[in-house]
Amino acid sequence: MLEVRDLRVGYGAAPALWDVNINVAGGELVCVVGPNGAGKTTLINALAGLNRATSGSIRLGGQDITRLASHLFCQAGIAIVPESRRLFTSMTVMENLELGSFLPGPRSHRARTLEQVCTLFPPVREKLNMPAGSLSGGQQQMVAIGRALMAQPKLLLLDEPSLGLAPSIVMDMFDAIRRINADGLSVLLVEQNVSMAMNLASRAYVLEEGRIVMEGDAKDLLQSPEVQKAYLGLD
Amino acid sequence: MTLPSLNLLAQSILSGIFLGGMYGLIGLGLGLSWGLLRQINLAHFGYVFLSGYLCYQMTQYWGMDPLLALLILPPIFFGIGVVQQWALARFRITPFNSLLVTFGLTVMIESLIQWIWTADFRKMQTHYNELKFSVGGIFVPIPELFTLLLAVGLAFAIWAAMRFTDLGKAMRAMAEDAPIAAAFGINERGLSLLLSGLCVALAAVAGICFAVIFTLTPTQIFSWVGVVFAAVMLGGLGSALGPLVAGIIIGVSEAIAMVLFAPSWAPIVSFSLLIMMLLFRPGRA
Ligand SMILES: Nc1ncnc2c1ncn2[C@@H]1O[C@H](COP(=O)(O)OP(=O)(O)OP(=O)(O)O)[C@@H](O)[C@H]1O
Ligand SMILES: [Mg+2]
Numbered sequence: 001m002l003e004v005r006d007l008r009v010g011y012g013a014a015p016a017l018w019d020v021n022i023n024v025a026g027g028e029l030v031c032v033v034g035p036n037g038a039g040k041t042t043l044i045n046a047l048a049g050l051n052r053a054t055s056g057s058i059r060l061g062g063q064d065i066t067r068l069a070s071h072l073f074c075q076a077g078i079a080i081v082p083e084s085r086r087l088f089t090s091m092t093v094m095e096n097l098e099l100g101s102f103l104p105g106p107r108s109h110r111a112r113t114l115e116q117v118c119t120l121f122p123p124v125r126e127k128l129n130m131p132a133g134s135l136s137g138g139q140q141q142m143v144a145i146g147r148a149l150m151a152q153p154k155l156l157l158l159d160e161p162s163l164g165l166a167p168s169i170v171m172d173m174f175d176a177i178r179r180i181n182a183d184g185l186s187v188l189l190v191e192q193n194v195s196m197a198m199n200l201a202s203r204a205y206v207l208e209e210g211r212i213v214m215e216g217d218a219k220d221l222l223q224s225p226e227v228q229k230a231y232l233g234l235d
Numbered sequence: 236m237t238l239p240s241l242n243l244l245a246q247s248i249l250s251g252i253f254l255g256g257m258y259g260l261i262g263l264g265l266g267l268s269w270g271l272l273r274q275i276n277l278a279h280f281g282y283v284f285l286s287g288y289l290c291y292q293m294t295q296y297w298g299m300d301p302l303l304a305l306l307i308l309p310p311i312f313f314g315i316g317v318v319q320q321w322a323l324a325r326f327r328i329t330p331f332n333s334l335l336v337t338f339g340l341t342v343m344i345e346s347l348i349q350w351i352w353t354a355d356f357r358k359m360q361t362h363y364n365e366l367k368f369s370v371g372g373i374f375v376p377i378p379e380l381f382t383l384l385l386a387v388g389l390a391f392a393i394w395a396a397m398r399f400t401d402l403g404k405a406m407r408a409m410a411e412d413a414p415i416a417a418a419f420g421i422n423e424r425g426l427s428l429l430l431s432g433l434c435v436a437l438a439a440v441a442g443i444c445f446a447v448i449f450t451l452t453p454t455q456i457f458s459w460v461g462v463v464f465a466a467v468m469l470g471g472l473g474s475a476l477g478p479l480v481a482g483i484i485i486g487v488s489e490a491i492a493m494v495l496f497a498p499s500w501a502p503i504v505s506f507s508l509l510i511m512m513l514l515f516r517p518g519r520a
Contacts, residue, residue: 070417070423071421075420078419088407088415088416089410095407099408099421102420103419
């Protein structure tokens, strides 16, 4: 599904990602973990066309999308739930969801996808006509995920969906992501919440200072001494 | 201060409403490009006058009806708006620099107008000039009424398009967070061209109405900047209905001030309104 080869991304002259290689198979849930400033957001934004690759390649379902214009990534099948959500806060929840399905393909299935989103996140149904900015953090996160689902992507990118949420809501959020993936959608999840992300994912990558330093089966990685020590504070 | 007759006051208020409609019509495209494209397009005023002079040329020399100009000029000016936006994007002009660039453009348009039509006063003579009716002793000139109705109609049409169509929602989304809008397939460059074309086409519409109602002279271009800016800022950047409502409030306030005090009070009123609004408005930038 997704094949990232030797991806290098920088801000100005300084690279923030060095030759990153990542794969996500069809229907797989893969997570990328790493400390603050490791380059997780840089990576996920590059996959959504928000950052441009300096070198390397991004392929989605066999199609090379590395050099596509930013607004064509969505058409190729990628939808992003960006860091800190970035909803269109002055617009209503409904309008945010409609914008997720702006392209003609998803637009023609809008009513059905909207129903699926509301079934997945019941609180969203109650808030459709409210300005998105007036919702609680958890509800805004639901709308952000809903907006991405409205695009009917082949690959869903999630950048720290648990950030700033109360622990009980984090559980709900991870459960929703599990159900989205169980419906067959490929998911790439970036998280600082290492144990929860690795329990959910089938495979995991550890990103540090712009480089992939570990990768493998998520359950194995979670048990590895390096991860236990560096990310879970266990000896 | 002598109290004016009720009739005079009513007549003045009506002309204030009409003048406000003109402020609103000029401000409509200016505010949309300011709020949604983040460009303070001073050339908007140049385009209004250029369209006015072209309408003058078409009616006085080529024997056309102003209504025909209303069909011909806006599409041409749409094209000008597309080209301007393309150039601003091509050379990566920042919002602040757009103010300088479009100021320069306005000066060039002013010179062009002087060169073609000289600095003389030009008043269009058409059969519309004389058209008016009277209600209870108050005269209602048809061109002014037509302008007001056009301003109201266009403002509502654009408001509805921004609110209810996917394209309008995409424009609002782009104004709020362009990269994320792009991530959902919204083509920022294409939409900006479209929006800029629309704004300049609106300038052309305003210019035609202006030429029918007012006397044209190139040096007048800059004297409309202040009050239209006030209407746009009072009404809210990027709002379709705001500038019209604010324009009418300003127009009526000016008219009342002129009747009660003296004509020279008019500009003081609009800018006092603007400054008070900027000082006391809660929050919004
Ligand atoms: N817009 C930017 N301009 C310049 N440098 C940036 C920019 N955004 C991020 N960086 C730098 O790139 C590196 C990677 O940042 P990035 O935001 O991708 O990390 P992250 O892993 O997502 O961190 P966090 O867990 O805090 O979200 C950091 O050193 C950061 O300072
Ligand atoms: Mg991040």
